[in-house]
Amino acid sequence: MRERVMPYRKKSPGAAKNTTNAKEKRGKIPAGKPVRVGAKGKKKIPEIALTNWKQFADVIRRELGEREFIVRNFDLVVFDGIETGNPVEVDLLAVARSTGNDRRKNATMWNAEGFDHDHDRVPSGKNLMKSSMPSGSTSVAVRTKRTVATIRSQ
Amino acid sequence: MKASDLTKNLTENNGMIVYDPNHLKQAAPNEYWFKTIPLKAALLILRLEV
Numbered sequence: 001m002r003e004r005v006m007p008y009r010k011k012s013p014g015a016a017k018n019t020t021n022a023k024e025k026r027g028k029i030p031a032g033k034p035v036r037v038g039a040k041g042k043k044k045i046p047e048i049a050l051t052n053w054k055q056f057a058d059v060i061r062r063e064l065g066e067r068e069f070i071v072r073n074f075d076l077v078v079f080d081g082i083e084t085g086n087p088v089e090v091d092l093l094a095v096a097r098s099t100g101n102d103r104r105k106n107a108t109m110w111n112a113e114g115f116d117h118d119h120d121r122v123p124s125g126k127n128l129m130k131s132s133m134p135s136g137s138t139s140v141a142v143r144t145k146r147t148v149a150t151i152r153s154q
Numbered sequence: 155m156k157a158s159d160l161t162k163n164l165t166e167n168n169g170m171i172v173y174d175p176n177h178l179k180q181a182a183p184n185e186y187w188f189k190t191i192p193l194k195a196a197l198l199i200l201r202l203e204v
Binding site: 043045046047048049050051052053054056057059060063064067068069070071072073074075076077092093096097098099100101102 | 198
């Protein structure tokens with residue numbers, strides 16, 4: 001089933017009429033509200049498609065107001081098993097939609113011994129970003145620096 | 155930190171999950187300790203239009 005996500009349009013005086021799409025005009029999607037997507041029976045995380053990342057601040061301000069927040073960025077798609085010559089595409093966006101996280105259960109890297117899933121069980125406070133990288137990992141989800149920040153939304 | 159700093163290296167291949175900090179015990183680069191399941195902690199998913 002195709003996910004429906006409302007694109008974000010910056011609101012500006014006099015431009016309101018131009019920000020509604022056909023579905024909004026039919027009243028199926030309230031203008032200015034993100035379409036909620038996700039599996040049935042689970043919490044559906046609001047999802048917003050931006051035109052460019054410069055809209056981020058405006059969207060956060062609109063959606064969260066003065067609330068503090070923490071962000072985590074992730075690759076929408078990665079490939080597992082590239083060394084096998086038969087890589088498997090993994091849709092991390094779908095994982096994020098259904099779990100709220102981009103760490104899938106069967107990822108070799110995330111589930112390597114000593115990785116921070118172990119911290120969840122026995123938090124040590126130690127950052128294992130470099131030392132825990134397993135050699136011969138079968139994932140190409142390169143450990144890019146994740147953006148972690150708590151900032152005011154203005 | 156400016157909001158633009160959070161997105162300056164992002165491309166159309168990236169997405170972003172926005173969490174409620176009240177649902178996390180601790181957060182560090184690449185490490186997140188949730189008080190609850192991440193699905194409850196997540197407030198928004200952001201990405202670029204396809």
